[in-house]
Amino acid sequence: MNIVSNFVKNSDSISTSTSTSNINNAKVLRNTPQRQVVLKVVRESMDHPTAETIFERARELDPNISVATVYRNLGILFQKGEINQIALPFGACHYDFNLAQHYHFYCNACNSVEDIIAKDVENKSFQGLKDKLDMPKYVINGCELIFTGLCPNCSN
Secondary structure (H helix, E strand, O other): HHHHHHHHHHHHHOOOOOOOHHHHHHHHHHHHHHHHHHHHHHHHHOOOOEEHHHHHHHHHHOOOOOOOHHHHHHHHHHHHOOOOOOOOOOOOEEEOOOOOEEEEEEEEOOOOOOEEEOOOOOOOHHHHHHHHOOOOOOOOOOOEEEEOOHHHHOOO
């Protein structure tokens, strides 16, 4: 779960003071065929896959892709704002190509993650919640809400 987050954190601290570091930064930011495979898998997945699932699907498109490459590219794509990372406090991160403001539902039984489409999820509801918080010294620019329970398949 934290491998991708650690990569993102560590990639922020890459020094650009030497030519070797600049080459490393260029490699991180270069749009590689492997990154395109990872992005394609996330784009075509409606089930909010984990990194492991993305790796399995990516291997179907590129049998030579490694799990480390998938994790590294998920971190880069998340850092660049091309995908969303759904960090669950009780399991592996899931990934989502939907960048619009929306919420998620996590099934405690089958570990599935689904989008929740709610009316008035735009800035009005976030702003209303933000206005109710007693945190005047904080700059709050986002909110992630994950509902938990049992999905229809597991509740039967």
